[in-house]
Amino acid sequence: MSRPDWIVLALTxxxxxxxxxxxxxxxxxxxxxxxxxxxxxxxxVLLGIMGTQASAVTFLSAPGQAYTDGMRFVxxxxxxxxxxxxxxxxxxxxxxxxxxxxxxEFLERRFDLKTRxxxxxxxxxxxxxxxxxxxxxxxxxxxxxxxWNLLWTTIFMGGLLIVYTVSGxxxxxxxxxxxxxxxxFSGLAIAGYVVVHKLPPGVGLSDILHIGGKxxxxxxxxxxxGGNGGGFDGKHGGFDGKHGGFDWNDRYNLLSGIIGGxxxxxxxxxxxxxxxxxxxxxxxxxxxxxGLLLNGLVKVPMQFGILLLGVMVFAFYHFNREPxxxxxxxxxxxxxxxxxxxxxxxxxxxxxxxxxxxxxxxxGADSRLAxxxxxKLTIQADVRLTEIGREKTDIRATIRRWxxxxxxxxxxxxxxxxxxxxxxxxxxxxxxGLLIAxxxxxxxxxxxxxxxxxxxxxxxDFHRRFAPGGLTVEKEYRLSQxxxxxxxxxxxxxxxxxxxxxxxLIEAVNVLGSLFYGVILGVFLVAFYRKRVGGHAVxxxxxxxxxxxxVLNMLSRKGIVxxxxxxxxxxxxxxxxxxxxxxxxxxxxxxxSRAGDPAIEGRSAQRSD
Amino acid sequence: xxxxxxxxxxxxxxxKWGYWYALVIGFLLCCxxxxxxxxxxxx
Numbered sequence: 001m002s003r004p005d006w007i008v009l010a011l012t013x014x015x016x017x018x019x020x021x022x023x024x025x026x027x028x029x030x031x032x033x034x035x036x037x038x039x040x041x042x043x044x045v046l047l048g049i050m051g052t053q054a055s056a057v058t059f060l061s062a063p064g065q066a067y068t069d070g071m072r073f074v075x076x077x078x079x080x081x082x083x084x085x086x087x088x089x090x091x092x093x094x095x096x097x098x099x100x101x102x103x104x105e106f107l108e109r110r111f112d113l114k115t116r117x118x119x120x121x122x123x124x125x126x127x128x129x130x131x132x133x134x135x136x137x138x139x140x141x142x143x144x145x146x147x148w149n150l151l152w153t154t155i156f157m158g159g160l161l162i163v164y165t166v167s168g169x170x171x172x173x174x175x176x177x178x179x180x181x182x183x184x185f186s187g188l189a190i191a192g193y194v195v196v197h198k199l200p201p202g203v204g205l206s207d208i209l210h211i212g213g214k215x216x217x218x219x220x221x222x223x224x225x226g227g228n229g230g231g232f233d234g235k236h237g238g239f240d241g242k243h244g245g246f247d248w249n250d251r252y253n254l255l256s257g258i259i260g261g262x263x264x265x266x267x268x269x270x271x272x273x274x275x276x277x278x279x280x281x282x283x284x285x286x287x288x289x290x291g292l293l294l295n296g297l298v299k300v301p302m303q304f305g306i307l308l309l310g311v312m313v314f315a316f317y318h319f320n321r322e323p324x325x326x327x328x329x330x331x332x333x334x335x336x337x338x339x340x341x342x343x344x345x346x347x348x349x350x351x352x353x354x355x356x357x358x359x360x361x362x363x364g365a366d367s368r369l370a371x372x373x374x375x376k377l378t379i380q381a382d383v384r385l386t387e388i389g390r391e392k393t394d395i396r397a398t399i400r401r402w403x404x405x406x407x408x409x410x411x412x413x414x415x416x417x418x419x420x421x422x423x424x425x426x427x428x429x430x431x432x433g434l435l436i437a438x439x440x441x442x443x444x445x446x447x448x449x450x451x452x453x454x455x456x457x458x459x460x461d462f463h464r465r466f467a468p469g470g471l472t473v474e475k476e477y478r479l480s481q482x483x484x485x486x487x488x489x490x491x492x493x494x495x496x497x498x499x500x501x502x503x504x505l506i507e508a509v510n511v512l513g514s515l516f517y518g519v520i521l522g523v524f525l526v527a528f529y530r531k532r533v534g535g536h537a538v539x540x541x542x543x544x545x546x547x548x549x550x551v552l553n554m555l556s557r558k559g560i561v562x563x564x565x566x567x568x569x570x571x572x573x574x575x576x577x578x579x580x581x582x583x584x585x586x587x588x589x590x591x592x593s594r595a596g597d598p599a600i601e602g603r604s605a606q607r608s609d
Numbered sequence: 610x611x612x613x614x615x616x617x618x619x620x621x622x623x624x625k626w627g628y629w630y631a632l633v634i635g636f637l638l639c640c641x642x643x644x645x646x647x648x649x650x651x652x
Contacts, residue, residue, distance in 0.1 A: 074644070081633040089626055093618075213651025220644040254641070290621045296633055300640050 001146065001424075005433030012183065012437035013156075016176050016444065017164050023175035024168010029473050033169035033480050034101050034456040036281040040174050045291025048278040049269075050299070051177035051445035056138035056157075057416070059184065059306065059442050064326075064418035066310025070212075070219040072252045074307055076566070077300050079262025083269060084296030088289040090528050091270040096285045101460040102453075103276040103524075110527040112535035113465070118542060119520050120461035123273055124454060126516040128487065131450045132494020133512075138443050139495065141416050142436070144329040145424060154495050161444040162488040165451050166481050170281050173448045180441040187438035188309060194427055195312040200319055211318050212311035220304075224253030251564045260566030263573050264514065267521035273453040313422050321358065322392075324350045325399050326417040330410045339402045346395050353395075357388045447491065455483035514565045515553055518572020519546045525573060526580050537583040538576065545575035 001009075027033050040048070065073050091103075100106055104123070108116035135158035142157075143150040164172045196205070212218050224247050250256065269275045269292065282288035324347055325331050334343045360381050403410030423435045459480050464471070471479065523542050526533050549572045555561040563571075620626045 078637060078641070081637055082630075085626065085629050085633055088620075088629075209647070209651045216652070218648055218651040220648045221641060222648075258637075286619075286621050293621065293629060297636060300637075304644075 001432055001436070002429040004430040005436070008430050008433030009437050009440075012434070013160065013440055016179060016441060017160060019179060020161075020164025020168055020172040020176040020448075024164060024172030027169050027171055028477060030101070030459075030476050030480060032171065033477055034277065034452065034460075036169070036171040036174055038281060039283050040281040040287070041283060042287040042290040042294075044174050044178050045279050045282045045288060046294050046298075047181045048174050048177045048281070048449065049275060049291055049295045050302075051181050051442075052274055052278055052449040053268075053299075053446070054184075054442055055134045055446040056439045056443035057134065059188070060138060060141055060419060060439060061416045062303065062306045063310030063313060064415040066217060066307040067314045067418045068415050070217040071304070071307045071311065072219045072222045074220060074300065074303050075222070075252050075254055075257030076261055077265075077303050078254070078257035079259065080265040080299050081296035083262050083265035084292045086266060087270045088292050091276075091524070092279065092288050092292070093285060094528075095276060095280060096288065100280075102273050102457050103271055104273070104457065104461050107523065107527060111523075111538055115523065115535050115539045115542070116461060117465075118539060119271070119523055120273075120457050122516050122520055122546070123271075124457055126512060127272070127274060127450055127454055128490060129494060130512045131447055131454075131491045133498055135443065135447065135491055136495035136498045137416070138439055141420060142439065144327055145417060145420050146436075147329075151496070154492060157440065157443050158447060158492040158495055159488065161448045162451070162485060165448040165488070166484045169480070169484070170277065170452050173445075173452050174278070174281055176448065177445045180445045183434075184438050184442055187434050188306065190431060191423065191427070191435060192305075192309050192312060194431070195309070195316050195422075198316060198320075198426060203315075203319070208312055208315040211315040215314065217311050217314055222250075222253045224250045224255055247562075251566065256564060256566045260564075260569055263521065263569035264517060264566060267517035267569060267573070268513070271520045271524050272517070273457050274450045277453040277456060278449060310419065313419060316422065316426075319358075319361065321354050323421065324392075324395060326414040326421045327411065328421075330403055330412075330414070331399075333410050334399070334402055334408065337402075337405075337408050339405075339408070343399070343402070346398060350392065350395050353388050353391055357385060360385055360388075451484050451487050451491070454487040455480055458483045458487070511553070511565045511568075514568040514572075515549055516546070516572075518549060518569040518574075519576055520572075521569070522573040522576025522580075525577055530577065530581060533580045533584045534587075537580045537587055541576045541579035541583055545572055545579060548575060 031037055062073065094106060095103060098106055098109065102120065104116045104120040107119055135154060139150060139154040139157045142148060143153045164176060196208075199208070209218060247253075279288040279291055282291060331343070331347075334340070400412035402408060403412040420435075420439070424432055427435060459476065463479065463483075464476075519542050522545065523538055526538050526541075549568050552561060552563065552571065553565070553568065556563050556565075620629050623629060623632075
């Protein structure tokens, strides 16, 4: 990075820390520290919700995902808008009415202490671990690509935000997230503009989409029937079922996105304290709801835009020299192994292929190359380009195979490096620093909210509940700061421990949530909609179903069961609801007295619109 | 009259939740149709 990049990076990060410290300076009690005194307007709730959900990996891997796998990842968010409405109707009013600090407090009033403790414990374990991995993933990427020291990168990634999060609590988190999201969107918009600006003259958005489409990147809608790429027409495996059945192991398709995504979003926004803690800071129930509902409407277009950036980068490399492997450090690793000579040979061959490809494209018509029907490329040139593409794919597969070799121990997945490699190679001085700052800010927004929620669960669901003796307001506040600090150090330590375990753990952060979310959601669904079910039945059901989901995941990883992780949310939620109903019938039909609590039952007089 | 309860049941902007259901389902359908068009047109 150049000096202007360092200046932009340092100014942005220190500015955010100073802003967080300034905004959170008046916080002195638990209400202020965890709920921002319930004074936050709807637009800050919206930005807080978005900033908490979108981690650094979201902005790093989504464009890379579109580059390699196409845009079908957007379907992952199709269940979210509907889930927002359900959360607003069923979950939010009860949390507001009971004036809880954590979502799990409600479960003690509805069921019993053990159910509250179990769900809060599952949240702490899952979130603590996944946040550690969320710190590790971008740290590895930045340190590999920029040659930074890994320990210091991790401390900057997961440690600096502790300064304002510990000091200012939820208020500092909310205000910094607002600023962070504005900088993030500005950074990405500038990056998108630069990509288009760097394309050959006359090449526009339509050409970009044609280039992406020709390479299979515009697979936005897939049905999951009969393999990838199935559209509604049935030509590539549609709903007609003639071309093969539904692929349950396919991660991103219309059905898994709507159903699995709905359950995941319902669980994440309704029961995950890192999100509940954001909208509980709103100044009223209406403001909480408005933030959530608008999040449902902006999330799909936003994700579409980020994925489109990946297709734009793909189109850019159509006209420019594409690296043989986007993670430079892995090529350097291979250069010091037994594959040194072979690597030199395939790299040289790759360079020759790229040179030939670009010269063939240059012969074509006015840069609108090989993508449109009006392309003036000759048939021979078109055939040769296809051959070159195939040879390049073979070379990359060879390099991946070498990296997967146990004696090398490399990382064969370079998807997360694609966007940042483009940024560092082609963006002008100053903008590189801004985009690196975007990665840091995305990480900070998400981690700061999580640390605040981990601390709130620890003090409210455990310390207050189990530690003997009362606490003064001052002591509770100081203790909350200490717990935030503890979780910050814990997550950075988890990040350090994950480095030796390789890339698979980065992927695990996505799967980890789905292992627990379904069960926690099931407990809440029973609490809201199955009034006759009591604490014992739901507790046993949650333990049994959680064990079942973990076993299912192990069977899936071994290939015995074919089920994508999004479906674990459905299995967990439905499992708890069904099992608790059965158990309640077996144990006895005694109605839990707390289900009649007017504060909990508040929706009994609801209209039927 | 329990105005607090009415506030709780009242949906933001439109008053009724049915409108929000219609809006998000309509929005999702529009997204799917536009995306499906883009998928077919550019493949």
